[in-house]
Amino acid sequence: MMGLVPDQTGAARFDSDGEVYNVTATTGQSASAAARASDVWKVYGSGEAQVIALRGVSAEFERGRFTAIMGPSGSGKSTLMHCLAGLDTVTRGTVQVGDTTVTGLGDAGLTKLRRDKVGFIFQQFNLLPTLTAKENILLPLSIAGRKPDPAWYDIVIDTVGLRDRLGHRPAQLSGGQQQRVACARALVARPEVIFADEPTGNLDSRSGAEVLNFLRNSVRQHSQTIVMVTHDPTAAAYADRVVFLADGQIVSELIEPTAETVLDTMKKLDTPAEVAG
């Protein structure tokens, strides 16, 4: 008998033939969380057009860990990431990044949060075409009126392997190199947490692997916190932990995932008739 079993928090647990994936994402509170969602609901529209994108999501994203968010199309992955990063407002519930309560911040507070506490990596790179790689990397710090820590800047540039490309503009770089510029831009400010939305979605598998290795190393060697939305089980396997969403709820979690265990869990989520028992 397989079923989605509501737990005490109102979230669901994936239960299949005695094999239970514990959803520790929904329990307890730890001081080491870099980001936290508590009973987050997100409703778009109203009346017949209403969509409930998140239904009481509670999750913690530990400091110095790499977490992937997976789930079927429309399950709420991007919505959750946008709410965590202060790019979208929640309908109900609370979001915290470090010691900042994001929910309730006004425009000035949100701008400060995005400038000082979070870094972003998007599928489309989002580099400014008229700026060189170096100028793109330093842009968020320049806007904030901050200077990079020279030693850290050097580490970031060497880790992403861009030293001989710093004077190039995005159009003169490959997709993989452009995404590495975007990774360096996110890392150089040492944000509390980096949110990556399908960072390898536009890359071939080799460039994708380079970017993922770089992200994983920044977690392992420099204690960066990363939360990444992906559709790709191979990409998710680079993370320390995978949180699975289905229909706006966290339904499963894997620690130390492999591409196989991620794929296996996704297959179960993709067969709702079977899941519903």
Ligand SMILES: Nc1ncnc2c1ncn2[C@@H]1O[C@H](COP(=O)(O)OP(=O)(O)OP(=O)(O)O)[C@@H](O)[C@H]1O
């Ligand atoms: N701005 C919006 N207005 C109305 N509905 C929205 C909006 N953004 C997202 N939704 C809906 O909310 C639900 C969750 O969307 P979301 O983009 O978070 O899913 P996802 O898991 O990231 O999907 P995908 O994997 O396809 O990118 C979907 O049903 C989507 O249609």
